[in-house]
Amino acid sequence: MMTQAAIAKPKPGLWAGLFLANMAIIAALFITGAIEPPAPYLLFALNFALLLPLGKALLRRQVEAGAVTTAVRRYNRRFLTASLLYSAAMLGAGAATNYIAPHSPLMWALAILPILPAFGMIWAMMRYLAEETDEYQRHRAINAAMVGLALVLALGTGWGFLETFGLVPHVWAWWVFPAWAVGLGVSMAWSELRSGGAA
Amino acid sequence: MNNRLRVLRAERRWSQQDLADRLDVSRQSVNAIETGKYDPSLPLAFRIADIFQMTIEEIFLREEEVKAAE
16 A cells, blocks of 8 residues: 555656756757757657646645645646647747748748747736635745746846857747746745645 | 644644635645744634634734743
């Protein structure tokens, strides 16, 4: 019985770690020129499939910690849908980019395609803060968002100056979202650890 | 902030989940308030007081009161 419970224990940290490690490997391969577009976009997009088990493990962990509210369930559903659409858009746009004339209207459409579901993720987060009636959960979410913001500001400013002085390669601005999400996740995990699993 | 929630709950034989259901918040929130990790807003403190049919001051303790009791 104990062993079964141990095996069934949700491991969101493992999935998140795997997701981030893959992102880092793909980024490293791309920066060093080992892979060329559209391969990095396609690999990034495929990596998003890991968000499915990650989302599932996170929800189970939240249920165990007694942290699930109606707003959390709604947010999880919206965010997962938006991120899967984002991955599909990236996959589609990445695959089509080589067959379309640069600066053509179609290229604009292709570039905008992943932006829409990314905005959907931001909308899901705004809605969560508006709909959450549990003030402690809202407090945790806002704290975590602030940690994410601090990470983005620190990395963005730090990297920006290093890049200005020609010390590091250029990094695309859309990295702000994953960087922010990492800060959010770390803060949520930290507060979970501190609460030591509600009795 | 120190409080008597755990004792009051025990007197009524309520679990954290029971109190959470009555307050319409998550169990984790009840735990955070009970252990003093989170101070509830005034509206939530009034809801807690109403559930126990007490005043806020009878549930949540000022720091001086805790020191005096020690």
